[in-house]
Amino acid sequence: MVKRVSLWDAGCPVARALDVIGDWWSLLIIRDAFDGVTRFGEFQTGLGIAKGILATRLRDLTVRGILQTAPASDGSAYKDYVLTEKGRGLFLVIVALRQWGEDHLYLPDDPRSALLETETGARVARLELRAQDGRPLNWSDTHVKKIQPLTKPRG
Amino acid sequence: MVKRVSLWDAGCPVARALDVIGDWWSLLIIRDAFDGVTRFGEFQTGLGIAKGILATRLRDLTVRGILQTAPASDGSAYKDYVLTEKGRGLFLVIVALRQWGEDHLYLPDDPRSALLETETGARVARLELRAQDGRPLNWSDTHVKKIQPLTKPRG
């Protein structure tokens, strides 16, 4: 038996992204981090995750540059886990998942959380796929293609 | 030991979405479906996934309304797995993962695939978070809040 399959070597950014954050818990930890959770115990009780798994996930996400540790903001000797710039880059992934979930997984009256603009309290707009010039696009207007590097490997 | 944790009951659309498509393989199967893959064997060889797991995933995704089966388009007696409307709704999740992967997981010269607009051959624009009136927003301009249903439970 070999190890769990790795997708890193695929030339597809989707596969490589999932190789990093595509497991059962990572995106939930990241979601909580966006919501201001920073401490081991907060993640643990908030998610209901086993401590051993959480410890492994936090370590992996830190090694992979998505989280970093910092001295606890409350002045104690413990540490905070906070998102790096790279980790914050995942915000639109979370938003896209949220919008899909809202659209397809709830009945109209089911209570649920929403993503609000803090300044006005209004919900944020839906994400949209657009061309470079701003024209709206549908998935059927697109296709995936292997591209060559922009610069040559050698002189 | 109880079963694997379910996130369905959380009032968070992100958690509920991940409960449906948050495992190791589902989003890759969906990505391939967006790229035109329809047949069991295509998914299997393309992803390098074990057949048993693929069979389970395809069944689950079908039961959950993300894929549906249809008579094979090549006229054979086999069947195609195609995305439903609900499944196609996941396109922006895939795009968001792709853009994050492109930004953070590749060196400039690493070859990789890209998402192109078919009509012009240009790359699609980056996804952006915006307010309802079109103002660009940053993640730090937002917060998550539990909302009440728009309609009352009973007259």
Next chain:
DNA sequence: CAATCTGGTCCTAAAATAGAACTAGAAGTT
């Protein structure tokens, strides 16, 4: 300075995964 809290590690049992072997029906070949 004793009790408790925090953030872990370690252990075991159950569940999921990987991979190979096997199979039934469809398709193609002669």
Next chain:
DNA sequence: AACTTCTAGTTCTATTTTAGGACCAGATTG
């Protein structure tokens, strides 16, 4: 029609991952 190959699975076993609890060291609180 008979034989072979292809497709789409199912089933089996070994390995890995997960869930949950026991345990533990250092920090904090009373």
